[in-house]
Amino acid sequence: MRNRQILYVHRPEERLSVDDFELVEGAVGQPGPGQVLCRTILLSVDPANRAWMQGRTYRDQLAEGDVMAGFTLSEVVADNGTNIPVGSVVACAAGWQEYAVLHAREVSVVPVLGPLTHHVSALGITGLAAYFGLLRVGGVKGGETVLVSAAAGATGSVAGQIARLKGCRVVGIAGSDRKCRLLLDELGFDAAVDHRSAGFADDLRRACPDGVDVYFDNVGGATLDLALRLLKQHGRVVCCGAVSQYDTGDPASVEGVRGVPGLVVTKRLRLEGFIVSDFAGDWPVAVRDLAGWVASGDITVLEEVVEGLETAPQALVGLLAGDNIGKRMVRVGPDPV
Ligand SMILES: NC(=O)c1ccc[n+]([C@@H]2O[C@H](COP(=O)([O-])OP(=O)(O)OC[C@H]3O[C@@H](n4cnc5c(N)ncnc54)[C@H](OP(=O)(O)O)[C@@H]3O)[C@@H](O)[C@H]2O)c1
Incomplete structure (x- = not known):
């Protein structure tokens, strides 16, 4: 063989x-x-x-x-x-x-x-990262505004849909008009913004007129910098990944956050990273929840x-x-x- x-x-x-x-x-x-x-x-x-x-x-x-x-x-x-x-x-x-x-x-x-x-x-590592990141690290509550980057990707699409299920206003960031339309038309996001469009920063500000309570960060870099400025007092950042810095020989050269920690201090922000294996003991419960939402049609895979x-x-x-x-x-x- x-x-x-x-x-x-x-x-x-x-x-x-x-x-x-x-x-x-x-x-x-x-x-x-x-x-x-x-x-x-x-x-x-x-x-x-x-x-x-x-x-x-x-x-x-x-x-x-x-x-x-x-x-x-x-x-x-x-x-x-x-x-x-x-x-x-x-x-x-x-x-x-x-x-x-x-x-x-x-x-x-x-x-x-x-x-x-x-x-x-949805029941694998990316679905679990969305689940634990949003619910345990982010601690989202109904009525909050949740911003998700790489929102049409594996983790982001599930994170956004769980936030919607929990009664949040959900804003997604994705890399094309087609992806943004999918978030709005098929996944029930309230707003979607294309990070590759020339007007990205202004579009994002317009999509979050009252600020952001929780930013689910899959990308790091310049988008994290923008998100920090949109977060409300006591806002939280779920640091899930930093894909904008992966495909390079020199991650330090990628544009990143400015004005930190000043901004973090003034706004009393909380930035918390996690690895999905931190929650391994609770995976069976999470898989059952996720499978239930998939079966009921609440989460589109x-x-x-x-x-x-x-x-x-x-x-x-x-x-x-x-x-x-x-x-x-x-x-x-x-x-x-
Ligand atoms: N903490 C954990 O335990 C854990 C577990 C699983 C995954 N993760 C992290 O979660 C994030 C998403 O992973 P995934 O597996 O779900 O992948 P994914 O979102 O399905 O695919 C990656 C997406 O990233 C976006 N992207 C690529 N370059 C970008 C850039 N420079 N700026 C902004 N967006 C960019 C692309 O979408 P666009 O077209 O929208 O740009 C691409 O579709 C990654 O950072 C990954 O490391 C963390």
């Missing part, structure tokens, strides 16, 4: 390119004691994949020559002395390859509640599934340029029968 793998072979000096990866064929490993062999079903394409190349994140920096790292939904096809049944669907970080040998503690069995793709999107492991490099390059709507993932193999 062969194992197609995509290696990360070249650290990009500026923007990521498909030439920074190489498709190879390796052998399929055998699980040792306490290990399982996993077959990749779906591979999550995440902006963080690019940040891991820069270092300074919650995981080790990627090294050239490594199998490209990535989160997956996989099927256990063999085990060696674990209590994980063969045939289980597991969430893990198997990387960009068809098969991976992992220790039992590196996989978590997924109680399947719907289509497997939903366990990568936006997903894009691209076919074949070999498409992963272009899928990531395109995501960083904003050509995705909702959660992008790669189908590497079929669902278990």
Whole structure:
């Protein structure tokens, strides 16, 4: 049996390119004691994949020559002395390859509640980041104004819809007129602003005439700077990610916030970062809530599934340029029968 793998072979000096990866064929490993062999079903394409190349994140920096790292939904096809049944669907970080040998503690069995793709999107890491970021870190309350960036993306689209469900006024920032229309027409946002339009700053001010209570920040950079100025006294910033600073060889060169901490002090703002794994103990409750909202139609799931492991490099390059709507993932193999 062969194992197609995509290696990360070249650290990009500026923007990521498909030439920074190489498709190879390796052998399929055998699980040792306490290990399982996993077959990749779906591979999550995440902006963080690019940040891991820069270092300074919650995981080790990627090294050239490594199998490209990535989160997956996989099927256990063999085990060696674990209590994980063969045939289980597991969430893990198997990387960009068809098969991976992992220790039992590196996989978590997924109680399947719907289509497997939903366990990568609304019920997966991005949906959970939206849930915990908005409800636990942001502590949103009905009647508040919530501003969300990368709002047509995987995390932002769910965060905005949860805010709407909680009775908030929701303003989205997205990178095209088409995405803004989708937020208004299909996801029930109250206003949407295109960050690539020349009049972005004025448009954003007009969309938030009474200021902002909670800013769910997926992008950092110049948009965070604008948002800080729109926040009300005691406003909160949910620091979820900083995608504007990922696809560069020099994150420090990207335009960022000015006048901090002065602005933060004067307005008594609270900026709080989080990693979704901080809330791992409460994931089952969150997944049940999210699945309920999806089933009732309160949350519309936006997903894009691209076919074949070999498409992963272009899928990531395109995501960083904003050509995705909702959660992008790669189908590497079929669902278990
Ligand atoms: N803290 C956590 O545990 C956690 C977990 C998951 C994700 N995250 C973070 O959440 C954020 C969103 O991730 P995601 O997986 O949901 O990706 P996503 O939003 O589906 O895709 C990324 C989006 O970012 C936007 N973007 C790209 N470059 C930008 C720029 N320079 N300025 C503004 N927007 C830009 C693009 O949309 P536009 O067309 O709208 O520009 C693109 O579609 C990322 O920062 C990620 O690191 C954090």
